[in-house]
Amino acid sequence: MDFLRPATWEEALAAKAAHPEAVPIAGGTDLMVELNFGRRRPACLLDLGRIGELARWHREKGAVRLGAAVPYREIAAALGGPLPALAHAARAVGSPQIRNRGTVGGNLGTASPAGDAHPALLAAGAAVEAASVRGTRLIPVEEFFTGPRRNALAADELIRAVRIDPAGGPQEFAKVGTRNAMVVAVCSFALALDEAGRSVRTGIGSAAPTPRRAREAEEFLAGVLAEGGHWEDRRPPPPSAARRFAELAAAACAPIDDVRGSAAYRRHAVAVLARRTLDRTWTAYRGGERCA
Amino acid sequence: MRVNLTVNGRPAHAEGVWEGESLLYVLRERLGLFGTKNACEQGECGSCTVRLDGEPVCACLVAAGQAEGREVETVESLAGAAGLSAVQEAFAEAGAVQCGFCTPGLLMATDALLRREPRPAEAEIREALSGNLCRCTGYEQILSAVRLAAARRAEGAR
Numbered sequence: 181m182d183f184l185r186p187a188t189w190e191e192a193l194a195a196k197a198a199h200p201e202a203v204p205i206a207g208g209t210d211l212m213v214e215l216n217f218g219r220r221r222p223a224c225l226l227d228l229g230r231i232g233e234l235a236r237w238h239r240e241k242g243a244v245r246l247g248a249a250v251p252y253r254e255i256a257a258a259l260g261g262p263l264p265a266l267a268h269a270a271r272a273v274g275s276p277q278i279r280n281r282g283t284v285g286g287n288l289g290t291a292s293p294a295g296d297a298h299p300a301l302l303a304a305g306a307a308v309e310a311a312s313v314r315g316t317r318l319i320p321v322e323e324f325f326t327g328p329r330r331n332a333l334a335a336d337e338l339i340r341a342v343r344i345d346p347a348g349g350p351q352e353f354a355k356v357g358t359r360n361a362m363v364v365a366v367c368s369f370a371l372a373l374d375e376a377g378r379s380v381r382t383g384i385g386s387a388a389p390t391p392r393r394a395r396e397a398e399e400f401l402a403g404v405l406a407e408g409g410h411w412e413d414r415r416p417p418p419p420s421a422a423r424r425f426a427e428l429a430a431a432a433c434a435p436i437d438d439v440r441g442s443a444a445y446r447r448h449a450v451a452v453l454a455r456r457t458l459d460r461t462w463t464a465y466r467g468g469e470r471c472a
Numbered sequence: 473m474r475v476n477l478t479v480n481g482r483p484a485h486a487e488g489v490w491e492g493e494s495l496l497y498v499l500r501e502r503l504g505l506f507g508t509k510n511a512c513e514q515g516e517c518g519s520c521t522v523r524l525d526g527e528p529v530c531a532c533l534v535a536a537g538q539a540e541g542r543e544v545e546t547v548e549s550l551a552g553a554a555g556l557s558a559v560q561e562a563f564a565e566a567g568a569v570q571c572g573f574c575t576p577g578l579l580m581a582t583d584a585l586l587r588r589e590p591r592p593a594e595a596e597i598r599e600a601l602s603g604n605l606c607r608c609t610g611y612e613q614i615l616s617a618v619r620l621a622a623a624r625r626a627e628g629a630r
Binding site (some may be wrong): 361 | 490513514521527530533534535538540584600603
């Protein structure tokens with residue numbers, strides 16, 4: 181096995197071009213498990229830990245450009261303002277030890293349907309910055325996941341950053357698990373309201389072969405909110421509409437039975453999370469009043 | 473490959489390291505530091521918690537080559553010439569040790585918490601220790617030990 185240790189981003193791209201079989205490693209929280217258990221023996225590891233820029237974030241034309249190797253600890257501590265759903269998801273990852281190492285770039289690279297960052301990135305409308313020696317392209321996150329643990333990266337590409345517009349309204353993330361720490365999501369859900377755009381976006385985790393949006397639920401809720409004048413008068417949507425939103429969110433799932441939960445439970449729980457996150461986001465939108 | 477790092481303030485190096493090897497393996501099997509425990513090897517149990525450049529991490533999830541040039545502190549760094557640290561003494565006094573296997577990781581997690589937050593609230597203690605498992609059902613005594621260590625520090629006893 182080779183262990184490549186590029187000192188700069190350009191060296192990393194050159195190394196990935198020369199060794200397309202190289203597996204990138206940053207926080208190691210997924211890959212090292214596979215190595216420790218002998219499930220994977222890559223010919224080459226590409227350590228991205230020396231490249232300082234990957235572990236930093238900054239604002240660029242209003243959006244947050246989040247380096248692929250910014251640890252969850254930093255996202256939870258510093259980005260709750262512009263990226264509330266992602267910061268919330270970051271706080272729900274693993275344990276302090278895992279949040280000190282784990283990264284959004286790694287979550288995307290692994291592309292597990294259960295990755296905690298994914299629903300938040302989907303709801304926020306993030307774009308993945310994929311780079312190679314051939315150039316850089318922006319992949320909308322809903323096009324990034326191509327199958328269970330498969331993503332849209334070419335063999336010579338690396339994830340450099342994720343670009344995320346700051347929240348245009350309240351956002352929530354919710355996750356079901358057997359305890360509050362060290363849990364792979366049984367299912368998860370994120371909801372983002374965009375006041376200026378009068379739009380709604382969602383993300384479902386661990387209830388389909390890939391993380392995905394619940395588009396019909398989004399369109400239904402956006403229609404209810406627009407037709408009822410809810411954005412203007414801030415009255416909560418009627419309970420029947422909240423129920424329908426939840427049903428449509430569940431209908432967007434294509435879950436499986438596995439050791440963490442049954443398909444039926446996941447569908448039910450996604451509906452519960454959809455209603456709960458709608459309640460919480462609308463409560464926040466109203467300025468703290470409790471909605472029905 | 474060869475890996476050079478600083479362990480508990482002293483330069484250390486290991487030869488013939490396999491590229492897929494963990495920092496945990498290097499610490500235990502190559503450097504003879506057996507305080508850091510090997511249990512789940514998947515970041516679930518916290519028994520291998522060490523500080524990497526000051527941050528608590530699971531040594532089993534750090535590739536050895538990633539520790540090149542970095543500073544690692546293990547449980548062996550806690551006790552000084554004067555004896556056990558305040559955190560270690562609090563664990564012993566509170567009966568927070570039964571089989572002892574989880575203890576090094578819990579000591580490192582507690583030490584990191586109290587360095588960052590000398591007077592942690594109950595929820596902060598539980599959160600800080602949420603990545604460390606104890607299978608002797610000793611959590612109440614462990615929480616008592618953390619409170620005791622925090623109180624001792626606040627008193628300035630040490």
